[in-house]
Amino acid sequence: MSEASSLLAADSGGGHDSILLLFICLIGVIVIFTLIGMLGSGIARRTGRRKTRAEWLGGTALLSVCATIALYAWGSLHVMFMESDNMREECAKAGGAAKAAQVDRYSASYLPLRFTCRIDEGGSYDAAVPGYVNPAMGIAFVLxxxxxxxxxVARDQRAAV
Known part of the structure; x- marks a missing residue:
């Protein structure tokens, strides 16, 4: 490992906190299983009768929350597994070998999920997190x-009638 590479690895160590991302992923998995359990118990409780619009929409909302959390955990795993050895490779994949040679540090963002390769001349470009994660997470969240x-609103209208 060259002196520049070792300096780069030392500088990049504080770029993202793998333990925090692992904690986020574990909490996300627990929340997903809890929400799916809630949805399953709601379905089991209402067997034998037709579901109302509010119940269908509530189930869709729970599934959308699960999708949002799952996408966030998936993107977090991409950021978390960017060890010092893989960082330059990911930067080379995203921006080419010429740009990767100019990278002097790395940074990570948690919202939106982003792993950024910073060029010594002041520029930067994103790597590692798949391009579909943040838009899909946004769509699932809005849904x-x-x-x-x-x-x-539908439940309140039905209760008022």
């Missing part, structure tokens, strides 16, 4: 909020 809100 969760929208269906949850409509579910509450």
């Amino acid at each position: 969760a909020i929208a269906t949850g809100a409509v579910s509450v």
Whole structure:
């Protein structure tokens, strides 16, 4: 390992906190299983009768929340497993060998999920997190909020009647 590579690895060590990302992923898995359990118990409790619109929308909201959390955990795993050895490879894949040779440090962002290769001249480019993660997570989140809100409104309207 050259002196520049060892300096790069030492500088990059604080770029992201793998323990925090692992904790986020573990909490995400627990929350997903809890929400799926809630959804399953709600389905089991209402067998034998037709589901209302509010119940369907509430189930859709729970599934959308699960999708949002799963996508976040998936993107976090991509950031978490960027060890010092893999960082330059990921930067080379994303920006080419010429740009990867100019990278002097790395950084990570938790929202939106991003692993950034910083060039010594002041520029930067993203690597490692698949391009579909943040948009899909945003769509799932908006769907969760929208269906949850409509579910509450539909339940309140039915209760008022």
